[in-house]
Amino acid sequence: MQNDVIMAGFGGQGILLIGKMLAYAGMHEGKEVSWLPSYGPEMRGGTCNCTVVISDRPVGSPVIRSPRAVLAMNLPSLDKFERDVRPGGLLLVNSSLINRDPARTDLTVVKVPANEIANSLGNPRAANMVALGAYLGATGAVSIAEVEAVVRETFSAKPQLVDSNLLALHRGFEVGAAATGKAVASVAEEGS
Amino acid sequence: MAETVFSRPGALAPVITHYCPGCTHGIIHRLIAEVIDELGIRERTVGIAPVGCAVLAYNYFTVDFQEASHGRAPAVATGIKRARPDLIVFTYQGDGDLASIGMAEIVHCANRGEKVTVVFVNNAIYGMTGGQMAPTTMPGQIATTCPLGRDVEQAGHPIRIAELLSTLRTPSFVARAAVHTPLYAVNAKEMLRRAFRYQVAGTCFSMVEVLSTCPTNWGVPPVEANRWLAQNMMPFYPLGVFKTPDGADRAPTPGAGD
Amino acid sequence: MAKKLMKGSEAIGEAAVQAGCRLFFGYPITPQNEIPEYMSLRLPQVGGCFVQAESEVAASNMLYGAAGTGERVMTSSSSPGISLMSEAASYLAGAELPVVIVNIVRAGPGLGGILPSQGDYFQATRGMGHGDFRLLVLAPWSVQEAADLVQDAFDLADFYRNPVMVLGDGLIGQMMEPVEFSSDRQPIKELQPKTWAATGCPGDRPTNIINSLFLDPEELERHNWKLKAKYDAMTRDEIRSASYAADDDYDVLIVAYGTVARVCSTAIDELRERGVRVAMVRPITLFPYPYQAIRDAALRASSVLVVELSTGQMIEDVRLALEGARPIHFHSRVGGMLVTPDEVIEKVECILAGGAAEVSHG
Numbered sequence: 039m040q041n042d043v044i045m046a047g048f049g050g051q052g053i054l055l056i057g058k059m060l061a062y063a064g065m066h067e068g069k070e071v072s073w074l075p076s077y078g079p080e081m082r083g084g085t086c087n088c089t090v091v092i093s094d095r096p097v098g099s100p101v102i103r104s105p106r107a108v109l110a111m112n113l114p115s116l117d118k119f120e121r122d123v124r125p126g127g128l129l130l131v132n133s134s135l136i137n138r139d140p141a142r143t144d145l146t147v148v149k150v151p152a153n154e155i156a157n158s159l160g161n162p163r164a165a166n167m168v169a170l171g172a173y174l175g176a177t178g179a180v181s182i183a184e185v186e187a188v189v190r191e192t193f194s195a196k197p198q199l200v201d202s203n204l205l206a207l208h209r210g211f212e213v214g215a216a217a218t219g220k221a222v223a224s225v226a227e228e229g230s
Numbered sequence: 231m232a233e234t235v236f237s238r239p240g241a242l243a244p245v246i247t248h249y250c251p252g253c254t255h256g257i258i259h260r261l262i263a264e265v266i267d268e269l270g271i272r273e274r275t276v277g278i279a280p281v282g283c284a285v286l287a288y289n290y291f292t293v294d295f296q297e298a299s300h301g302r303a304p305a306v307a308t309g310i311k312r313a314r315p316d317l318i319v320f321t322y323q324g325d326g327d328l329a330s331i332g333m334a335e336i337v338h339c340a341n342r343g344e345k346v347t348v349v350f351v352n353n354a355i356y357g358m359t360g361g362q363m364a365p366t367t368m369p370g371q372i373a374t375t376c377p378l379g380r381d382v383e384q385a386g387h388p389i390r391i392a393e394l395l396s397t398l399r400t401p402s403f404v405a406r407a408a409v410h411t412p413l414y415a416v417n418a419k420e421m422l423r424r425a426f427r428y429q430v431a432g433t434c435f436s437m438v439e440v441l442s443t444c445p446t447n448w449g450v451p452p453v454e455a456n457r458w459l460a461q462n463m464m465p466f467y468p469l470g471v472f473k474t475p476d477g478a479d480r481a482p483t484p485g486a487g488d
Numbered sequence: 489m490a491k492k493l494m495k496g497s498e499a500i501g502e503a504a505v506q507a508g509c510r511l512f513f514g515y516p517i518t519p520q521n522e523i524p525e526y527m528s529l530r531l532p533q534v535g536g537c538f539v540q541a542e543s544e545v546a547a548s549n550m551l552y553g554a555a556g557t558g559e560r561v562m563t564s565s566s567s568p569g570i571s572l573m574s575e576a577a578s579y580l581a582g583a584e585l586p587v588v589i590v591n592i593v594r595a596g597p598g599l600g601g602i603l604p605s606q607g608d609y610f611q612a613t614r615g616m617g618h619g620d621f622r623l624l625v626l627a628p629w630s631v632q633e634a635a636d637l638v639q640d641a642f643d644l645a646d647f648y649r650n651p652v653m654v655l656g657d658g659l660i661g662q663m664m665e666p667v668e669f670s671s672d673r674q675p676i677k678e679l680q681p682k683t684w685a686a687t688g689c690p691g692d693r694p695t696n697i698i699n700s701l702f703l704d705p706e707e708l709e710r711h712n713w714k715l716k717a718k719y720d721a722m723t724r725d726e727i728r729s730a731s732y733a734a735d736d737d738y739d740v741l742i743v744a745y746g747t748v749a750r751v752c753s754t755a756i757d758e759l760r761e762r763g764v765r766v767a768m769v770r771p772i773t774l775f776p777y778p779y780q781a782i783r784d785a786a787l788r789a790s791s792v793l794v795v796e797l798s799t800g801q802m803i804e805d806v807r808l809a810l811e812g813a814r815p816i817h818f819h820s821r822v823g824g825m826l827v828t829p830d831e832v833i834e835k836v837e838c839i840l841a842g843g844a845a846e847v848s849h850g
Binding site: 073 | 747
């Protein structure tokens with residue numbers, strides 16, 4: 039069983055951070071993981087992406103050309119990566135910043151108004167956490183409890199940010215789970 | 231019982247050097263060895279031999295040595311001193327080694343303020359390779375790669391290393407001396423002693439440029455070489471202290487004013 | 489110690505520290521800057537020293553000086569910088585100094601690009617600089633293996649008194665994977681005290697001289713045969729390779745190293761799921777090269793596929809291993825992009841369908 043995802047967006051949206059959080063959580067869950075950022079002149083251009091692989095077996099290629107999922111946090115990312123998603127794969131779209139529908143019809147598309155949800159929670163910078171939650175809700179790649187622990191650890195120096203980030207994570211999770219109907223068990227578990 | 235009034239310094243190995251007759255490398259070696267003895271640092275000194283005439287310097291001292299590639303002695307010295315700050319580290323470099331191929335290494339070693347001592351032997355020529363033009367060759371001076379004399383329009387003017395290094399902001403001790411007469415040699419030893427003392431105290435980088443002769447490649451007898459050095463090199467390469475770590479630049483130099 | 493998610497560059501730096509490296513000399517060049525950056529922060533915490541040199545030339549000569557004192561030392565760079573270090577590599581080998589050099593290879597020649605490549609294979613395995621010498625070359629395929637091999641590299645360097653190179657690429661340097669450091673790691677070789685180090689000459693012992701100059705031809709010849717004997721000992725004792733999916737029968741054997749082998753492992757998994765019989769041998773030491781392991785594995789297959797990020801460098805060693813015993817096919821990318829699993833799958837299927845041309849010999 040392998041989950042892999044390319045997460046992409048503007049520099050400053052916290053893309054690399056949520057990718058790392060996902061990898062950390064996977065590692066804590068005992069899975070094999072890899073996290074690979076884009077690097078070079080590309081990272082000076084204002085967009086960035088990372089590839090995260092979470093697997094039951096040792097990770098083969100850490101470079102994924104046809105990912106099982108893509109998380110597009112802005113329009114250039116959708117334009118760039120939509121064509122690469124594996125047929126039948128998952129495409130998460132930040133509908134707050136992306137004003138077009140995906141062209142592909144062979145994918146599970148989840149639209150997440152990540153910025154709007156984050157704004158409504160009073161923490162506009164937590165749009166990335168909404169998106170991460172949506173990915174978890176749609177895939178169950180890693181249990182949300184593990185990710186919660188990583189969130190607490192990540193923001194341990196700024197405890198005032200923990201609650202709003204956790205809330206953002208859960209709102210996103212609900213959107214992802216509702217759209218795919220996949221991760222209901224995790225929701226119930228998390229609610230208990 | 232006869233009293234010993236003169237003997238080989240303990241830091242100088244009891245061997246015959248390969249240097250040409252009239253060359254002043256031997257004198258400079260001896261002065262360094264005397265200073266090492268007098269400071270009592272022989273057992274914790276590591277020397278670095280260059281590429282050039284002094285490439286075999288490691289055979290002539292009773293201290294541990296490393297042989298550097300051409301020009302890199304200050305980098306090698308940096309590595310040794312950073313690994314073992316308790317050691318006393320000195321490089322012994324010629325003008326091709328230090329002022330041409332090794333210019334970057336010497337400037338940055340001095341600028342970082344590495345607590346090492348550099349002995350820079352300037353004889354205005356490449357000796358070991360057979361008398362080619364050095365960055366320190368005098369204008370009009372004949373060398374095998376400037377057979378009509380150094381043309382400053384083509385090759386630029388000789389580089390004054392002591393002056394150049396003394397422009398750096400980092401505190402250091404920079405001096406120039408000569409060894410072509412006993413009086414000058416006594417002064418040169420004093421410069422070397424000061425340089426090593428600054429290192430022993432952990433104060434700063436130190437470099438002593440020593441004007442030297444090369445009768446073989448200059449094509450003149452040794453006595454005439456000494457005269458040529460005094461007449462041609464010393465006006466262009468003035469002797470003295472150019473920089474001290476406390477900022478007292480260009481202090482007067484005893485015995486070197488004639 | 490617990491598993492930690494680490495960037496390859498940081499894992500390489502930490503592994504060096506764990507192995508007792510206390511001095512690092514470097515110069516910035518992409519894509520390996522995280523190694524010197526990590527060391528500049530980490531080494532002072534353990535009483536060590538980091539110097540940012542004025543050039544790779546200076547950095548590698550600082551390495552020489554520090555190694556001559558017997559301390560464990562390391563530098564890292566990327567291809568163009570490694571070329572500048574090739575002078576020092578020759579002196580280090582000639583003077584028999586143990587150092588670890590990490591090359592995070594980028595695509596060349598010249599400035600080339602900054603993305604992954606394996607174009608420095610010849611440079612690494614054929615001696616790197618002037619004169620008759622070799623580096624021991626280790627090629628990790630994961631962040632954990634990079635950390636393990638860096639630690640082994642220090643033991644091997646000390647044991648053989650020879651530079652050891654860890655050859656990676658931008659992928660190894662940039663990616664994060666879980667890494668675990670053993671808290672009671674033992675040296676992999678029995679190491680002698682470094683009585684040869686130039687650290688000051690107490691009493692009347694002969695001076696220790698770190699040197700590669702032998703003007704007497706008889707002495708130089710003896711020295712060169714002594715170095716050769718070390719390379720022979722490495723060839724006898726240090727060859728490492730790993731096989732993948734080779735327990736079952738296979739028709740095609742892939743030979744690949746480093747991150748490319750990772751990509752190939754994914755391709756092999758997918759091909760195996762489709763019932764295509766394919767396996768891999770992965771050299772871990774590039775010098776000494778696992779000729780015998782590759783030959784033995786290749787003889788079980790009908791054809792061999794070499795996959796590497798160069799126009800065909802390691803393929804020469806595979807030819808030496810096979811001596812014409814099996815047809816060799818080749819797949820590569822050389823601009824900085826990686827080979828993909830799909831490309832490897834397509835190539836293997838093409839070979840099995842008889843549609844792929846064998847590489848020409850000559």
